[in-house]
Amino acid sequence: MDLRQLRYFVGIVDEGSFTAAAQRLNIAQPALSHNIRNLEEDLGVKLLTRSIQGVKPTAAGARLYEHAQVILRHVAQATEQIRGYCGTPSGSVTIGLPASVALVLAVPLVEAVRSEFPQVSLRIVESFSGTILEWLNDGRLDFGCLYDVVKTRSFASEPLVAEDLYLICPPGAGNADIAFDDLSGVQLIVPSRPHGLRERLEKAAREKCITLDVAVEIDGLPQIKTLVGKGVGCSVLSLSAVLDECRQRTIEARRITEPVLRRSVHLCRPRGMPLTEAAGAVRDTMLRVLRDLVGQGVWPGELLLDGAGDD
Structure with missing residues (x-):
């Protein structure tokens, strides 16, 4: 198993099609199929099934997909952190927000990040708190907003509002x-x-x-x-x-x-996961946007920011 095979596998699952994945990954379809066959042989298990509805992962494939996303994400973070020493934040940052928080925070945050850090790719995922907590524990998010957080060893948190x-x-x-x-x-x-x-x-x-x-x-x-x-x-x-x-x-x-x-709304991030330059820039921007929203009455509440997390 190597990173290239994992990228190919994730691409196929995401697209639900070998043809679409080959186009997205800029690789010939026979070569893509060959890599997946080798991956299945190395692991000794079938990973994908084809039907008229498209390509879907088997139970083993679904589990590999979860691991592959985390592995590729860590590789990307390592790359972005090293490149961050050039002084210009760049790379991808993923944030999980509950629906009520996304309603007030998502748009102004995206606008601010796009304006100030054009080389940062910001992804905002809206979901339930339980799902956001799961993704934080799995390392799929750089940050996540959660309610009434109790201190834990698995992630660091700082109160917002x-x-x-x-x-x-x-x-x-x-x-x-x-x-x-x-x-x-x-x-x-x-x-x-x-x-x-x-x-x-x-x-x-x-x-x-x-x-x-x-x-x-x-x-x-x-x-x-x-x-x-x-x-x-x-x-x-x-x-x-x-x-x-x-x-x-x-x-x-x-x-x-x-x-x-x-x-109370808390900003959380996985402990032990290095904070990339891009993630740090997005966090600082989020806190500034949050202060403005509360100060303007757009987000009714009491500001709890103290400028630092509980690392």
Whole structure:
């Protein structure tokens, strides 16, 4: 097994086709097929299957694909870090963001990085916190934003913003505060377990000895907001996730009190993974963009930045 074979294999899985992969990798298709046959022979297992739907990995191939992505990523990071000594940040940086964070941070961050570091290729992946945590542990991300992080040996973290949670209601509900106890009579639209927001709500409910009425479980921020706007039920979200809808009066936001529900957003990165010049530049840019967003009220919350992580 060598790096070239791994790149070819990843290219085929990504494209779902030998022909498309050959074009992307700029290699003749017979040579590509020959390399994959050699790889399968070396490993003693079939890695790919062909059908009318295209080329897909076998169970063994899927596992190799996961390892290959990490291996190739580490090789690329090593290359980029050495090249970074030229003084101009370059290379790729991958960040994982939960949907509510991506909604407010992704666009201004991309604009700033593109303007200041044109040789840096920024990739933003939007996913659930559990998936982002998994990718951080696997070394697939340079950074990831997570909520309410507990210190761990697997990754370093630094707090960014603390934000209150609101009851998000259909139009006409008003914006007066609501006590947490009063949520027991509200039909809720919330993510399914083990989503962090769902667990935060249920923990508070247990502490207050009340039962929440979960009417709908759906793991999608846009769908949750649409259902609330149509009067199907209410939800619990951060204010930053619904600012546009509140301004348009398509939904209402009521701050939850007694107790106030608050969560903190942390920037995390894998421990032991060298920080490339490009990743360091993107981190600094992200913190500056974040300060601006909070200062301008675009991201409602309390700034927690102290200028350093807990390395």
